[in-house]
Amino acid sequence: xxSFRLTLTYDGTDFSGSQIQPGxxxxxxxLETALGKLxxxxxxxxxxxxxxxxxxxxxxxATARSLEWTASAEDLQSALNASLPDDLVxxxxxxxxxxxxxxxxxxxxxYRYWIAPGLLSPFLGRYAWTPRADIDTSAVRxxxxxxxxxxxxxxxxSGGEGVPWSSRAGRPKGTIRTLFxxxxxxxxxxxxxxxxxxxxxxxxxxxxxxxxxxxxxxIVGALVEVGQGRRDPAWISELLAxxxxxxxxxVAPPRGLTLWRVGFDGDVIDY
Amino acid sequence: xxSFRLTLTYDGTDFSGSQIQPGxxxxxxxLETALGKLxxxxxxxxxxxxxxxxxxxxxxxATARSLEWTASAEDLQSALNASLPDDLVxxxxxxxxxxxxxxxxxxxxxYRYWIAPGLLSPFLGRYAWTPRADIDTSAVRxxxxxxxxxxxxxxxxSGGEGVPWSSRAGRPKGTIRTLFxxxxxxxxxxxxxxxxxxxxxxxxxxxxxxxxxxxxxxIVGALVEVGQGRRDPAWISELLAxxxxxxxxxVAPPRGLTLWRVGFDGDVIDY
Numbered sequence: 001x002x003s004f005r006l007t008l009t010y011d012g013t014d015f016s017g018s019q020i021q022p023g024x025x026x027x028x029x030x031l032e033t034a035l036g037k038l039x040x041x042x043x044x045x046x047x048x049x050x051x052x053x054x055x056x057x058x059x060x061x062a063t064a065r066s067l068e069w070t071a072s073a074e075d076l077q078s079a080l081n082a083s084l085p086d087d088l089v090x091x092x093x094x095x096x097x098x099x100x101x102x103x104x105x106x107x108x109x110x111y112r113y114w115i116a117p118g119l120l121s122p123f124l125g126r127y128a129w130t131p132r133a134d135i136d137t138s139a140v141r142x143x144x145x146x147x148x149x150x151x152x153x154x155x156x157x158s159g160g161e162g163v164p165w166s167s168r169a170g171r172p173k174g175t176i177r178t179l180f181x182x183x184x185x186x187x188x189x190x191x192x193x194x195x196x197x198x199x200x201x202x203x204x205x206x207x208x209x210x211x212x213x214x215x216x217x218x219i220v221g222a223l224v225e226v227g228q229g230r231r232d233p234a235w236i237s238e239l240l241a242x243x244x245x246x247x248x249x250x251v252a253p254p255r256g257l258t259l260w261r262v263g264f265d266g267d268v269i270d271y
Numbered sequence: 272x273x274s275f276r277l278t279l280t281y282d283g284t285d286f287s288g289s290q291i292q293p294g295x296x297x298x299x300x301x302l303e304t305a306l307g308k309l310x311x312x313x314x315x316x317x318x319x320x321x322x323x324x325x326x327x328x329x330x331x332x333a334t335a336r337s338l339e340w341t342a343s344a345e346d347l348q349s350a351l352n353a354s355l356p357d358d359l360v361x362x363x364x365x366x367x368x369x370x371x372x373x374x375x376x377x378x379x380x381x382y383r384y385w386i387a388p389g390l391l392s393p394f395l396g397r398y399a400w401t402p403r404a405d406i407d408t409s410a411v412r413x414x415x416x417x418x419x420x421x422x423x424x425x426x427x428x429s430g431g432e433g434v435p436w437s438s439r440a441g442r443p444k445g446t447i448r449t450l451f452x453x454x455x456x457x458x459x460x461x462x463x464x465x466x467x468x469x470x471x472x473x474x475x476x477x478x479x480x481x482x483x484x485x486x487x488x489x490i491v492g493a494l495v496e497v498g499q500g501r502r503d504p505a506w507i508s509e510l511l512a513x514x515x516x517x518x519x520x521x522v523a524p525p526r527g528l529t530l531w532r533v534g535f536d537g538d539v540i541d542y
Contacts (some may be wrong), residue, residue, distance in 0.1 A: 011393040056394075087393045122282040122358045123327075123398065 001066045004073060005100060006031075006045075006080075006093035010059040013126055013255065014087055018060065027051070027088060034083040038076070039068040048102035049109055054254030056127065059091075059110075059261040075158035085125040108180060108263040109209055110270075111216045113256045114187075115202040115224065128201070129220075129256035135227035137202055140184045143226040143236045144204065147182040147219065150241040154243040156219050158251060166221065168215045175243070178214070180269055181207035186225070202207065205260075207269055214251055221249035272337045275344060277302075277316075277351075277373060278317050278363035279331040284397055285358055289322040289331065298359060300323070302333065305354040309347070310339040311473065319373035319533040320380055323485070325525030327398065330381075330532040331361075332373045379451060379478055379534040381541075382487045384527045385458075385493065386473040399472070400491075400527035406498035409471055411455045414497040414507045415475065418453040418490065425514035428483035431520060446514070448486070451540055452478035455494070476531075478540055483520055494518035 001166035008027065016024035020032065028045055035043040048061040069076055076091035084090065117135050154175040187201045204220055222239060225231040231249075238245055263269060279298065287295035291303065299316055306314040314326060319332040340347055346355040348364035355361065385399035388406050425446040458472045474490055493510060502520075510518055 007394055009391070011397070028353065081391065086396065089391045089393050089396070091391055120280070120360045120362055122280055122360050125357060125360070126282070127394065 002069055003063060003065045003096050003100070004019070004067060004069075005094050005096040005097045006062045006064065006090050006229050008057060008062055009089045009091045010060070011126070012051060012054050012056040013227050014051065017053045017055070018047055018049075018057075024115075027057075027060070028062075030085055030088055031064075034080055035064055035067070037083060038079050039076070040156040041068055043067065046102055047169060049211075049259060051257075051259050052254055055257045055259065056105055056261040060259050061106070061262045061264075063096060063097055063100060063102050080159050102262070105264055106210075107265065107267070108209055108269060109211060109259065110181070110205070110207045110261040110263070110266075111211070112258050112260045113204040113206075113216060113220045113252065114258075115220070115256060116199050116205070117202075119199045124201075126255060129224075129253050131224065131227045132227070135200070135202060135224060136229065137186050137200070137227070138206070139182060139229075139233060140202065140223045140227040143233050144182045144184050144206075144219075146233075146236045147206075147240065148179050149167050150176065150178040151240055152189050152243050153212055153240070154214060155202050155239045155245055156222070157216045157245060158179035160220060175212055177208050177210055177212065179206060179208045181271060182219075207263075216257055217252040217254065218245070218248055220252040221258070224252065225249045272374060273340055273365050274334060274336045274369045274371070275338060275340075275347060276367040277335065277364050278331045278362050278371070279328060279333055280360045280362045281328050281331070281378075282358040282397070283322060283325050283327040286324065288324045288326070289320075290500070298328075298331070299333075301337075301356055301359055303352055306335055306338070309350050312339055313336065317373055319377050320482075320530060322528075322530050323525055324539045326528045326530065327526075328530040331482075331530050332377070332533045332535075334367060334371060334373050336369055350488075373533070376535055377383055377481075377533050378536065378538070379480055379540060380482060380530065381476070381532040381534070382477045382482070383489060383529050383531045384475040384477075384491045384523065385529075386475070386491070386527060387470050388473075390470045390472075394446070395472075397526060398529070399526050400495075402495065402497045402499070406473060406495060407500065408455060408457050408471070408498070410500075410504060411473065411475070411494045411498040414494050414504050415453045415455050415477075415490075417504075418450050418477075418511065419508045422446065422511055423447050423450040423514050424483055424486060424511070425518050426510045426516055427486045427493070428516060429485035429489060446483055448479050448481055448483065450477060452476055452542060453490075487528055488523040488525065489519055491523040491527070494521065496520045 018027040020026050020028040031045050045062045045064050071097050073093045077090050080090045116128040116130050119130045182203045289298040291297050291299040302316050314335045316335050323366050344364045344366050351361045387399040387401050390401045455475045
């Protein structure tokens with residue numbers, strides 16, 4: 001019996017989110033099915049964070065504990081990738097102590113959100129929000145910087161209350177979270193698809209101890225209101241202070257969002 | 272009544288090819304359905320080239336003749352993109368003379384094929400062949416260069432005989448075609464997905480007056496045999512001279528292939 005830590009990368013387009021649900025195609029469901037086949041026994045996987053329907057991941061972390069697997073972690077990775085569907089990849093598999101818990105032991109999560117104003121592309125359009133109107137990147141950057149620090153993010157939490165979140169580092173109360181990074185930059189549009197070259201490609205990057213439900217997409221929705229000039233940059237501070245989700249913007253669509261990285265003890269945030 | 276020339280971009284993953292077929296989801300089928308709704312009458316579209324199941328396009332050209340559309344080409348583009356599914360985009364729509372024919376008037380076609388040895392990615396893996404073994408790019412380049420010029424490509428044509436191909440510039444006989452470009456380079460792996468950064472990303476580029484069925488994928492299959500050292504570089508010349516498809520390699524998978532551009536009078540090949 002061995003326990004493994006898996007780094008999962010997935011295209012969220014065709015998944016009903018990460019968390020298993022009866023009758024739905026989910027990341028956890030596909031992973032547990034594949035593991036179950038390999039080990040000839042029911043396997044439960046635990047995830048570092050829950051991603052919603054349509055949200056992608058580069059570095060989701062999951063554990064599979066006490067597996068009936070006698071070969072190496074590398075062999076498990078190969079066997080898993082031969083069995084998993086094309087839109088879900090085990091990017092890394094390593095052995096881990098039974099005591100490792102991907103959610104409780106996580107110290108921070110990094111999300112990235114891509115926005116490509118006016119882009120018409122069936123390729124990058126799968127992974128970016130493509131609103132029609134142009135966006136002022138420096139206005140978005142200024143507005144994003146206001147959110148850095150420890151705040152009550154109730155105005156950015158769909159579903160009102162915080163998730164029952166905890167970590168070994170402590171349990172934050174309600175809707176208070178700490179944003180270590182809240183930034184925005186234009187990516188060099190050097191994607192190999194030339195259609196994208198003439199377009200602005202904006203990446204919003206947020207790193208926090210943990211996130212409330214739909215928090216990143218609510219933040220991006222609000223930042224784009226500022227970037228498109230419909231709201232004053234000062235509005236973000238007012239919204240934060242108001243602690244009322246009803247005053248916020250519409251939620252940004254899931255397809256632009258990717259869970260980029262989960263940080264554990266010893267991992268360093270890329271500032 | 273107006274005629275329009277459309278530039279189509281599509282993710283071929285979920286299409287059964289470009290050409291309409293009963294009971295199948297095809298690019299032509301989706302386009303004609305959208306045009307039919309907008310014009311309230313049955314519309315037939317004509318395509319510059321046929322792409323197989325799973326093959327993508329950046330610059331497929333299609334015409335819709337004698338449409339019941341009184342507004343502008345720009346309005347038609349907006350209305351089409353609001354109606355088309357997410358994996359099919361009208362990247363450009365312009366008016367054209369009734370006499371314009373996207374297949375007969377095309378002077379050349381450019382295809383690109385992406386190969387990323389060992390890449391594990393649900394994102395770029397949709398658009399690239401990811402064989403396990405490494406590939407020697409310069410060996411592929413040397414082998415590819417042998418194919419430039421006018422040759423009998425019977426060894427690279429699945430289905431044996433050439434398609435009933437013709438253009439106003441003349442009708443080539445059987446399996447003889449002219450390759451203007453046959454090259455290969457490594458793309459800077461500056462995709463925004465960092466998982467790809469450590470991987471080699473190879474692009475094979477071919478431009479010809481026209482292509483035989485599965486010709487590009489058969490060429491790529493053979494080039495990769497050389498690039499992985501299973502065949503001597505001289506084998507490509509022997510294969511070309513043999514004019515026998517049975518001597519060739521396995522066909523490369525469709526997901527790596529993109530119809531990049533179709534050239535008409537006045538368009539310049541990018542050498």
